[in-house]
Amino acid sequence: MALIEIKNLKKHYASGEDTVEALRGVDIRIEAGEFITIMGQSGSGKSTLLSVLGGMNHPTEGDVEMAGVNLYRLPGEKLADFRAQRLGFVFQAFHLIQYLTALENVMLPLAIVKMKNAEKRSAASAALERVGLGAKLDRLPNQLSGGEQERVAIARAIVNNPEILLADEPTGNLDSRTSEEVMALLSELNRGGQTVVMVTHNPDNCRYADRSIVLRDGLIVEK
Amino acid sequence: MKLHNISLNNLKRRKAKMAFLTIGLTVGIATIVTLVTLTRSMSSDIERKMDEFGANILVTPQSNGLAMNYGGISLGGVTFDQKEILEADLARIKTITNHKNISTVSPKVLGGIRIGAHDVLLVGVNFASEIKLKQWWKVFGNLPETASEILLGSDASKILNLNPGEDLMIKGEKFKVAGVLDQTGSQDDTLVFAALPKAQKLLGKEGRITLAEVAALCSGCPIGDMVTQIAEKLPDAKVSAIQQVVEGRLKALDQFKRFSWAMAAVVVFIGSLIVFVTMMGSVNERTVEIGVFRAIGFRKSHIMRIILLEAAIVSLLAGCLGYAFGMGGAKLALPFMAESSGAHLVWDVTIAFGSVGLALTLGLMASIYPAMHASRMDPTEALRAL
């Protein structure tokens, strides 16, 4: 059985009088350990697809099955728990908490986990070590470069060892060299066993991927 | 890293806003503490004073005539059909069950008399017991010792133009002014005091008295019972407890209390509003942050906890500061509000706990809606296009 399976997924947004059909019937199967990129023009529905996959955006129609769980049938807060335990999310704009240090930002997902503080600390510094920021644990986000902030965001996404890593344009704000570094990092994480689903504008990034999905106007046009 | 670390870190980052919130709440709590402490201290001051003076009991004749006033106390009418109390009967007062609580019985005879060109009210008193009753009297000169000496109220002395040591004639008899009272601000200022037997003779009321004041020696003694007991012994007299002196003050205090409650209500309302608006603003500023929390799997209840914890920390601080400043304010204001200079500030642990409790309740109640609002934020919406 596939790790992620979505069938006939539709997502409509109400936008004033009209509805925007962001996703108009998408079917995807993703196996455990795959590295998938999602491409497509601006407004084609990439972010929408990723947030639906991430359990943060209720679809208008269709189901998302992930590791045998029908995400949007989960009662109330169980969906949040699923996100906390099995998913890691990397945002294009990093979205680090400005008043927390790199280490604290990475510890954030562990704030709701029963664990000794020392263990949280070592887990977070290990994650930062993995992304190559072992020496900058106590920096605040505004004391880090864009690439470094992105790495902190990745460390935060992997600190609880999620099965699935979802990344929305993680290289969108980075120059080409830093982009390469981040891609190499994601690819390394993938080799370590993490399933990676990544939205990108840059076709170059696709060479790290096992497969590329292209969206146009809310439909898959190429797999 | 626990949820409270997030709250604490956020508070540290938003020092100015949180300081504003703390000050707002502190002022509110301080106002309430000051008002409550002031009213308490003032009532304890009045209670103490009531004890100091003894609660006086007034014995007056039963009367169906016109009312006449003495020191704001309604006496039986000193009118033509005036019934009077026999001086001899007063001895019976000392035989009541609670006679041990009686410190002084001061009989008086009252009547109008002419001195020179003026009509004055002559009061016959027993100076020894009168001075015990009116400890605030200050006499220039001496208290009368013989029957031919009199004491003048300060206004009476001015109008009659008489000073200590000078002589005057009343009904053809020669008297000497032994002393003049310092201004008392009471009816005493206008009176002419003479020894009781002499006054009775001058007024033609030998053996009779107009009223008697009874000073009870007590802190919390049964004034009501004593009044009944005396009334039983003197069936022809009207016996009442004088509480007017303090009653007026109690009434003022009561008004101040009501004003305090109204103020407290306004302050609580404004305080809640400040908390609500500040927390709401803070939550709205933190949309992205809350979106991130939700995205990485924080439950709605976790978000609520973060926000409410921040409110609780600020409220706790404001409660403590409010108590401290409130007591300071009460200490500064008490001398202006209380009548006696010896009024003591009432320190009360319930007020300390009450103010912290009130601050917490207020802060949390006003933050519940902002916290719920935060927990309901949609993470995708929050993180979109950013």
Ligand SMILES: Nc1ncnc2c1ncn2[C@@H]1O[C@H](COP(=O)(O)OP(=O)(O)OP(=O)(O)O)[C@@H](O)[C@H]1O
């Ligand atoms: N919350 C929303 N409300 C209304 N319309 C929305 C909402 N979110 C997305 N849309 C619309 O849905 C469509 C798909 O948006 P989406 O963000 O998924 O595109 P995208 O492929 O990620 O674009 P980009 O490359 O610019 O990030 C767009 O037309 C967008 O305007």
Ligand SMILES: [Mg+2]
């Ligand atoms: Mg997008």
